[in-house]
Amino acid sequence: DQQVKQNSPSLSVQEGRISILNCDYTNSMFDYFLWYKKYPAEGPTFLISISSIKDKNEDGRFTVFLNKSAKHLSLHIVPSQPGDSAVYFCAASARGFGGSQGNLIFGKGTKLSVKP
Amino acid sequence: DVKVTQSSRYLVKRTGEKVFLECVQDMDHENMFWYRQDPGLGLRLIYFSYDVKMKEKGDIPEGYSVSREKKERFSLILESASTNQTSMYLCASSLGALETQYFGPGTRLLVL
Numbered sequence: 001d002q003q004v005k006q007n008s009p010s011l012s013v014q015e016g017r018i019s020i021l022n023c024d025y026t027n028s029m030f031d032y033f034l035w036y037k038k039y040p041a042e043g044p045t046f047l048i049s050i051s052s053i054k055d056k057n058e059d060g061r062f063t064v065f066l067n068k069s070a071k072h073l074s075l076h077i078v079p080s081q082p083g084d085s086a087v088y089f090c091a092a093s094a095r096g097f098g099g100s101q102g103n104l105i106f107g108k109g110t111k112l113s114v115k116p
Numbered sequence: 117d118v119k120v121t122q123s124s125r126y127l128v129k130r131t132g133e134k135v136f137l138e139c140v141q142d143m144d145h146e147n148m149f150w151y152r153q154d155p156g157l158g159l160r161l162i163y164f165s166y167d168v169k170m171k172e173k174g175d176i177p178e179g180y181s182v183s184r185e186k187k188e189r190f191s192l193i194l195e196s197a198s199t200n201q202t203s204m205y206l207c208a209s210s211l212g213a214l215e216t217q218y219f220g221p222g223t224r225l226l227v228l
Contacts, residue, residue: 006158009156034216036219041125041221041222041224042221042222043120043206043207043208043219043220043221043222044159044206044219045219046216046217046218049216089158089159091159103149103161103164103174104161104217106151106158106159106160107158108156108157108158109158
């Protein structure tokens with residue numbers, strides 16, 4: 001049973017427009033959420049995170065929104081650039097519960113293509 | 117900058133061979149992790165370690181073992197490689213159990 005779901009395997013966006021990547025989760029114990037970006041033949045790199053006590057976190061062109069009641073988070077990239085083309089993984093953990101519950105549970109990823 | 121390195125970028129092995137994948141981090145991180153990434157399946161945790169000589173099973177430990185003899189080094193061992201272990205293997209480390217994980221570049225393993 002998937003606890004973290006990224007229902008769109010791919011997304012195509014024009015350069016300069018907004019990219020919105022979505023992630024849903026089922027485990028109400030999750031209290032920390034992260035987005036990682038992965039280029040082919042490279043390891044994932046940390047992008048941005050959000051704690052469950054917040055509903056928004058911004059870092060430059062990247063903003064993550066968390067809707068706890070809907071168990072939904074989204075990553076907004078504005079403006080999108082061709083260099084943003086990569087696979088984006090959503091991840092969640094139950095940090096407040098300690099131990100192995102703090103381990104990350106990853107979604108399957110969404111491949112973003114930003115066209116010039 | 118955190119640096120996580122993996123011993124090989126690409127590896128080709130035969131069925132039944134014993135395979136060692138090594139991971140080294142240079143930031144004195146307590147925690148280290150091994151994942152595999154497969155198309156359509158995302159990243160799945162194989163094993164992790166919170167301390168030297170300590171290991172815990174992740175979600176898919178079958179067919180794998182690990183070794184953590186030194187803090188900076190975490191090895192993944194395929195005792196007898198099988199074709200269904202063909203995958204991208206990713207190592208990660210974090211300062212504390214609940215801190216952000218930093219990944220190595222990955223090892224693409226092909227088992228023939």
